[in-house]
Amino acid sequence: MNLQLLRTLQQWRAQKRPCAMVTNLTSGASVLMDENAAIGDLALSAEHLRTARARIAADQSGTIDSELFIRVYAPPLRMIIVGAVHIASALAPMAAMAGFDVTVVDPRETFARSGQMAGVSSMVAWPDEAMSDLKPDARTAVVTLTHDPKLDDPALASALRSSAFYVGALGSRKTHAKRIERLKAEGFSEADLARIHGPVGLDINALTPAEIAVSIVAQVIDVLRAEAA
Amino acid sequence: MTTTFDERRDDPLADLERWIAQGQKAALATVVATWGSSPRPVGSHMAVNETGDFTGSVSGGCIEGAVIKAARESLAAGRTALLEFGVSNEMAWEVGLACGGRIQVFVEPVSS
Numbered sequence: 040m041n042l043q044l045l046r047t048l049q050q051w052r053a054q055k056r057p058c059a060m061v062t063n064l065t066s067g068a069s070v071l072m073d074e075n076a077a078i079g080d081l082a083l084s085a086e087h088l089r090t091a092r093a094r095i096a097a098d099q100s101g102t103i104d105s106e107l108f109i110r111v112y113a114p115p116l117r118m119i120i121v122g123a124v125h126i127a128s129a130l131a132p133m134a135a136m137a138g139f140d141v142t143v144v145d146p147r148e149t150f151a152r153s154g155q156m157a158g159v160s161s162m163v164a165w166p167d168e169a170m171s172d173l174k175p176d177a178r179t180a181v182v183t184l185t186h187d188p189k190l191d192d193p194a195l196a197s198a199l200r201s202s203a204f205y206v207g208a209l210g211s212r213k214t215h216a217k218r219i220e221r222l223k224a225e226g227f228s229e230a231d232l233a234r235i236h237g238p239v240g241l242d243i244n245a246l247t248p249a250e251i252a253v254s255i256v257a258q259v260i261d262v263l264r265a266e267a268a
Numbered sequence: 269m270t271t272t273f274d275e276r277r278d279d280p281l282a283d284l285e286r287w288i289a290q291g292q293k294a295a296l297a298t299v300v301a302t303w304g305s306s307p308r309p310v311g312s313h314m315a316v317n318e319t320g321d322f323t324g325s326v327s328g329g330c331i332e333g334a335v336i337k338a339a340r341e342s343l344a345a346g347r348t349a350l351l352e353f354g355v356s357n358e359m360a361w362e363v364g365l366a367c368g369g370r371i372q373v374f375v376e377p378v379s380s
Contacts, residue, residue, distance in 0.1 A: 040296065041379045042288050049285055064300065064374055067348040100311035101301070108300045108374060110311050136278075 040069050044079055047071055048112070055114035059095050061087075062108050083107075115140045116178050118259070121166050121194040122185035123150040126209065129252035130182065131159040137256055139180070144169040146190070166190055170197035180205035180259045182239060186214065192221060199231045205262045207239035207255060236262075280315035280324030288380050293318040295339040295377045299326050303354070306369035318343050326373050327353075335373055342375045349375045 040060065048071050051058045058073040063081055070079035072091060077083065083091065091109055094100070098113040118134045120127050123145035131141045141159045148163050162169050166183075170193070175181055181198035182205075183191040191208060195218070198206045208218060215237035222232055240254030241261065280296070287294040294317040299310050307328035314324040314332065316339035326335055331353045342349050354370025 040376055042285070045281065045285055045288070045378055049281060052281075062374065062376070064348075064350055067376055069376075100309075108298070110298060 044069065044071050047078065052112050052114075057095050057098075057111075057113055059091060059100075059109050059111045061091055061103070062110070063106055064102075064108055065106050114178070116180070116263070117142070117173075117175070118180045118182065119144060119170070119173055119175060119194075119198075121145070121169075121181070121183040121190060122187075122209075123147070123161065124184050126184050126248040126251050126255075129249040130184070130255055133252050133256045134180075134259070135159055137260065142169075142173060144173075144194070145185075166194035167197060170194055170201075175201040175203040177202040177204055179203045180207070180263075182207045182209075182255060182259075184209045186210055188218070188221060192218070192225075195222065195235060196225060196227070199227055199234060205236070205259050206234050207236040207258065209239045209251075210237060212238060278324075280313040283323045284315040284378055287315070287317045287321075288378055291380075293343045293377065295343050295375055297326055297335050297339055297373050297375045299371055300350075300374045301372040302369060303371075304369040306371045308371075316340065316343075327371065331371075331373075335375065339375050343377050346377060348377070351375060 048060060056073055058071065060069055060071050061081060061083060062069040068081035070077050070081040070083060074092060087103060087107065090103055094109050095111050098111050100109060100111045102108050116139050118139040118141045120131060120141065120143045123143050127143050131143055134141050143159060143161045144164055144166055146163060146165045175198060181194065181203045183194050185191050186209065195206065195208060208215065210218065219232050236258060240251060241258045243254050245251045245254040284294050284296055294315060297314040297316060299308055299312040302310055308326055312326050314322055314326045314335060316322045316336050318340060320336055320340060322336055325332060338349055338351055351373045
């Protein structure tokens with residue numbers, strides 16, 4: 040690999056472009072590639088190109104044959120947090136540290152402003168607008184923290200209509216039961232509603248905002264990795 | 269309104285880019301294969317410069333020292349190296365994986 044190729048790789052990663060570096064472990068030659076392009080000093084056969092593109096789609100790094108190694112760079116996982124509340128100020132940096140691109144959504148400007156953190160975007164918007172902008176996908180976790188039905192419910196409804204891999208809602212068992220009733224009335228099925236982790240987080244008897252954030256991040260990772268395990 | 273605070277995250281490739289742009293020699297070490305239990309998955313990166321500074325990891329601290337040494341040799345010689353560590357390796361008494369796993373690490377100098 041040379042500096043030019045490394046720079047291009049870093050640009051593609053910054054653009055959230057799924058890509059991979061394929062390296063010949065004997066010669067050291069490498070090629071940076073994505074769905075359409077392939078640049079570098081390593082020429083791949085049509086068959087190896089096809090295999091490499093399938094590996095990019097599957098986010099699967101590893102050896103292709105005894106000589107070729109592919110390192111896939113998938114865009115970061117995302118976490119959408121609804122509610123720039125106290126727990127968000129612990130959850131957002133923890134999730135960012137775990138590798139998530141985090142967006143904190145809150146229509147209340149003072150709340151959103153107080154939540155400015157490294158690696159974290161904040162968005163002053165109503166949750167339903169934010170969700171239609173952010174388009175959660177299978178690599179997105181959605182966590183609602185406001186306790187306020189007029190903020191949490193629309194976000195949860197959007198999350199349930201998306202393929203988000205994790206949906207969690209803060210609130211006691213009682214609050215959660217009421218929430219389930221409201222969403223049922225909106226037409227969501229038992230199976231839809233079973234996707235919501237509520238009360239949110241692994242049960243570690245968490246008390247403080249930071250402890251609750253640990254339990255949420257732990258549960259999100261558990262759900263994420265359980266799929267692959 | 270969207271505000272993004274994009275401080276540099278833990279990214280060995282960013283360190284590699286910065287070192288080389290500053291005129292230092294630097295190499296990239298990558299886990300290319302693992303067998304049995306191993307502390308870091310395939311694709312894990314560690315960046316190493318000529319003075320021995322490093323970021324990222326290829327194991328849980330078990331073999332980093334040996335990989336840094338190999339990376340500096342690789343930089344001096346200007347060629348790549350494919351390293352293997354594990355219980356089956358004769359270096360096991362010296363540098364090995366306590367977890368009993370086996371890993372292969374590819375080291376490549378990144379040219380300016």
